[in-house]
Amino acid sequence: MSEKNIIGKILYTQEDITKRAKEIAKQIDKDYEGEELILLGTLKGSIPWFTDILKYITNDARIDFITASSYGSSMTSSGIVKITYEPTINMYNKHVLVIEDIIDTGNTLKYLKAKLAERGPKSVKVCSMLNKESRRVADLHAEYVGFEVDDLFVIGYGLDYDQRFRGLPYISYLEAEDVESL
Ligand code: IMP
Ligand code: MG
Numbered sequence: 001m002s003e004k005n006i007i008g009k010i011l012y013t014q015e016d017i018t019k020r021a022k023e024i025a026k027q028i029d030k031d032y033e034g035e036e037l038i039l040l041g042t043l044k045g046s047i048p049w050f051t052d053i054l055k056y057i058t059n060d061a062r063i064d065f066i067t068a069s070s071y072g073s074s075m076t077s078s079g080i081v082k083i084t085y086e087p088t089i090n091m092y093n094k095h096v097l098v099i100e101d102i103i104d105t106g107n108t109l110k111y112l113k114a115k116l117a118e119r120g121p122k123s124v125k126v127c128s129m130l131n132k133e134s135r136r137v138a139d140l141h142a143e144y145v146g147f148e149v150d151d152l153f154v155i156g157y158g159l160d161y162d163q164r165f166r167g168l169p170y171i172s173y174l175e176a177e178d179v180e181s182l
Helices: 014-031 047-056 107-117
Strands: 037-043 062-070 081-085 095-103 123-131 144-148
Touching: 014 047, 014 123, 014 144, 037 047, 047 095, 062 107, 081 107, 095 107, 107 123
Parallel strands: 037 062, 037 095, 095 123, 123 144
Antiparallel strands: 062 081
């Protein structure tokens, strides 16, 4: 199958995403006014969304990153999560806002939040570009969500399939019926 045929329709354009990121950034500014905030990006998928939020908030914020790998197939996470890059910033008594690309089962973030809580932050909340509510397994709630998406395998704007398509300047999905055979 050619690459052209495996990328579906555009779900959200750059313009849609920018507009939504600005709305959420405004809300974050309001909610954390006068507080010390750390934006913690999850590598690698959150990079474009992370830079949008960072750019559009006007309050000062410190930044750091974390990498969590979830074992399972390339399409679904297993719930067994391993942190492969640890943030170095001191989170003690600071507000942490995890910037995520997508919440699917919620297993990854549930584990991450529990690990981050061990560092004694003042709060740990979540800002995810996308949310697949229908797929949720873990008891996990995101305080800020860019867009709700159906049960599709979405790609672009940081989201990958097997490390591909992260650079698309829009959010789309994999068209192929049997994506595991790509
Ligand atoms: P969860 O632990 O099931 O919530 O999965 C979270 C992680 O799985 C996300 O941070 C993504 O890296 C990946 N993921 C889940 N759904 C998709 C998708 O539709 N496209 C690309 N990556 C996804
Ligand atoms: Mg991923």
